[in-house]
Amino acid sequence: xxxxxxxxxxxxxxxxxxxxxxxxxxxxxxxxxxxxxxxxxxxxxxxxxxxxxxxxxxxxxxxxxxxxxxxxxxxxxxxxxxxxxxxxxxxxxxxxxxxxxxxxxxxxxxxxxxxxxxxxxxxxxxxxxxxxxxxxxxxxxxxxxxxxxxxxxxxxxxxxxxxxxxxxxxxxxxxxxxxxxxxxxxxxxxxxxxxxxxxxxxxxxxxxxxxxxxxxxxxxxxxxxxxxxxxxxxxxxxxxxxxxxxxxxxxxxxxxxxxxxxxxxxxxxxxxxxxxxxxxxxxxxxxxxxxxx
Amino acid sequence: xxxxxxxxxxxxxxxxxxxxxxxxxxxxxxxxxxxxxxxxxxxxxxxxxxxxxxxxxxxxxxxxxxxxxxxxxxxxxxxxxxxxxxxxxxxxxxxxxxxxxxxxxxxxxxxxxxxxxxxxxxxxxxxxxxxxxxxxxxxxxxxxxxxxxxxxxxxxxxxxxxxxxxxxxxxxxxxxxxxxxxxxxxxxxxxxxxxxxxxxxxxxxxxxxxxxxxxxxxxxxxxxxxxxxxxxxxxxxxxxxxxxxxxxxxxxxxxxxxxxxxxxxxxxxxxxxxxxxxxxxxxxxxxxxxxxxxxxxxxxxxxxxxxxxxxxxxxxx
Numbered sequence: 071x072x073x074x075x076x077x078x079x080x081x082x083x084x085x086x087x088x089x090x091x092x093x094x095x096x097x098x099x100x101x102x103x104x105x106x107x108x109x110x111x112x113x114x115x116x117x118x119x120x121x122x123x124x125x126x127x128x129x130x131x132x133x134x135x136x137x138x139x140x141x142x143x144x145x146x147x148x149x150x151x152x153x154x155x156x157x158x159x160x161x162x163x164x165x166x167x168x169x170x171x172x173x174x175x176x177x178x179x180x181x182x183x184x185x186x187x188x189x190x191x192x193x194x195x196x197x198x199x200x201x202x203x204x205x206x207x208x209x210x211x212x213x214x215x216x217x218x219x220x221x222x223x224x225x226x227x228x229x230x231x232x233x234x235x236x237x238x239x240x241x242x243x244x245x246x247x248x249x250x251x252x253x254x255x256x257x258x259x260x261x262x263x264x265x266x267x268x269x270x271x272x273x274x275x276x277x278x279x280x281x282x283x284x285x286x287x288x289x290x291x292x293x294x295x296x297x298x299x300x301x302x303x304x305x306x307x308x309x310x311x312x313x314x315x316x317x318x319x320x321x322x323x324x325x326x327x328x329x330x331x332x333x334x335x336x337x338x339x340x341x342x343x344x345x346x347x348x349x350x351x352x353x354x355x356x357x358x359x360x361x362x363x
Numbered sequence: 364x365x366x367x368x369x370x371x372x373x374x375x376x377x378x379x380x381x382x383x384x385x386x387x388x389x390x391x392x393x394x395x396x397x398x399x400x401x402x403x404x405x406x407x408x409x410x411x412x413x414x415x416x417x418x419x420x421x422x423x424x425x426x427x428x429x430x431x432x433x434x435x436x437x438x439x440x441x442x443x444x445x446x447x448x449x450x451x452x453x454x455x456x457x458x459x460x461x462x463x464x465x466x467x468x469x470x471x472x473x474x475x476x477x478x479x480x481x482x483x484x485x486x487x488x489x490x491x492x493x494x495x496x497x498x499x500x501x502x503x504x505x506x507x508x509x510x511x512x513x514x515x516x517x518x519x520x521x522x523x524x525x526x527x528x529x530x531x532x533x534x535x536x537x538x539x540x541x542x543x544x545x546x547x548x549x550x551x552x553x554x555x556x557x558x559x560x561x562x563x564x565x566x567x568x569x570x571x572x573x574x575x576x577x578x579x580x581x582x583x584x585x586x587x588x589x590x591x592x593x594x595x596x597x598x599x600x601x602x603x604x605x606x607x608x609x610x611x612x613x614x615x616x617x618x619x620x621x622x623x624x625x626x627x628x629x630x631x632x633x634x635x636x637x638x639x640x641x642x643x644x645x646x647x648x649x650x651x652x653x654x655x656x657x658x659x660x661x662x663x664x665x666x667x668x669x670x671x672x673x674x675x676x677x678x679x680x
Contacts, residue, residue, distance in 0.1 A: 140437050148433075189465050197436050199465045202456050208426045209461055212433020212441075215418060219394070220437055239457070242423035246430070249421075 091359035093123040097329045099160035101352045104343040107177040113339035115157035117324040122161045129305040134167045137194035145224045150206020151231035152186040162195040170363040204237025228257045233265030247317040248287030255317045256308045262326040264337035283319045295324035370538040373510035375531035376474040380405025382517025387413040397444045398424045404444035428454045431469045432461035447476035448489040463499040472529045477617035479534040479655035488650035494622020496528040497595045503527045504594040508569035510538045515546035534655040551598040557585035560673045561605040561612045568615035575669035613672040615643040639679035641672035
């Protein structure tokens with residue numbers, strides 16, 4: 071139903087149904103990838119499948135032919151919470167950055183698809199390593215500053231976990247971006263309320279996130295991370311509102327484990343893989359729309 | 364007679380400042396970041412003449428390193444500047460993941476390294492930074508010895524593709540490297556040729572070793588002095604050639620024994636050409652407040668310590 075993208079994807083128009091179909095396949099990829107190596111992080115990956123699908127198949131101007139590390143003229147994306155690599159790898163493969171068959175090498179010895187994203191194995195689509203949390207916002211700000219110097223008006227996007235906001239470096243970066251008017255930057259927070267040890271509110275409550283970012287000088291948007299049309303509209307709004315001297319952040323409400331009933335409503339699938347029986351149950355809930363890898 | 368032409372007295376950090384300013388003029392891709400220490404890093408001239416390419420990160424070193432890594436995406440060559448303590452220990456994880464593992468073209472420029480920072484005391488006197496940086500794959504580690512060489516090294520690392528740690532300091536010391544000397548990363552300078560003992564030194568200990576060599580010469584001991592300005596990759600060829608002649612080595616550095624230049628040299632001699640070695644380095648201790656020269660004496664990294672180590676190692680041959 072669609073082909074790998076050769077040029078800037080946002081010149082194509084995708085119906086909501088098309089994007090939902092892609093997201094469904096991405097979810098199948100995620101659970102199959104983690105199940106085959108009995109490791110990895112399915113919970114947050116499933117929760118961000120809709121967002122990353124919209125970003126790569128609708129919102130971002132980007133190119134995979136060939137992948138350019140410098141990405142001049144392209145919108146860039148930084149995954150700061152690198153542990154949800156399965157969703158990123160699936161979306162990149164489905165967007166034509168590398169063969170979907172490579173998803174079968176995830177976390178295996180010698181694979182380009184490392185447990186956490188890295189550049190050393192030259193996987194197309196990855197521009198910097200992530201995994202140790204809290205660094206992606208700084209990386210993205212640096213990339214945005216370089217774009218400004220280069221006269222490149224493309225956007226820089228990031229994704230962060232909500233638990234990740236407990237890292238101090240995030241707030242160093244948040245102060246910098248507002249103080250220095252880094253305004254082509256659109257950060258998104260996966261606000262699923264869960265982290266490894268339990269609910270974020272119990273582990274270390276973040277308080278009022280929107281109010282915090284507002285106080286830090288950011289433009290704040292909120293959206294439902296599982297409503298394709300709302301994701302499209304919110305990103306479009308953030309892009310339209312950018313360039314006015316303030317960075318933007320989207321607080322995205324999601325459900326960890328979204329799409330697989332037994333993975334929803336708990337933090338337990340943050341970093342655990344399903345067994346064969348659980349995998350079968352998960353796959354029965356997710357339509358194979360584009361063909362499994 | 365050991366004699367060196369002296370080109371005045373300056374601090375190595377000023378060599379960095381001059382080199383950076385020159386890069387501002389010669390290389391449009393060079394950008395500079397600083398964490399609230401422009402004056403201490405001697406970055407003023409760059410800031411004044413290239414304000415659009417200067418990024419004040421405030422007292423946020425982690426963000427500064429992360430940003431510098433991101434700035435390479437799109438072709439910039441970022442030079443970060445802060446004290447050595449905050450350039451390494453404070454941001455080790457950011458350097459490890461965003462710079463070294465990601466192999467980004469970031470130049471981490473670190474001033475006020477070692478004991479010679481002086482009166483500020485042990486919180487700021489980092490003595491572990493060479494070890495931390497040299498352990499990182501992809502990282503090049505450069506420790507120039509005087510003002511001229513620090514300027515030359517600053518220019519050279521801009522031409523080198525990949526992460527670099529450049530370490531320099533605060534005290535005013537004699538300038539003895541020629542202003543037009545060639546600086547090549549990974550290629551050590553043999554400053555004095557001799558036959559009885561090899562001294563391998565870096566940073567401020569190179570001058571101290573010159574002083575020591577003069578004392579030893581008066582006692583009839585012939586010293587070969589290697590200025591090992593690049594700790595990684597280490598110039599094994601120059602080292603082994605010298606050891607074949609002298610059959611013993613003293614390493615001298617303003618750093619902890621563990622993990623510094625001495626350990627890099629020890630790895631070479633234990634695996635390739637076994638000779639006695641003595642260390643002139645700080646021995647598992649934090650520093651304290653004092654003048655730079657008082658501290659070098661108290662912590663046994665002074666010229667006399669180099670002399671003593673040479674006499675000791677020659678006896679062990």
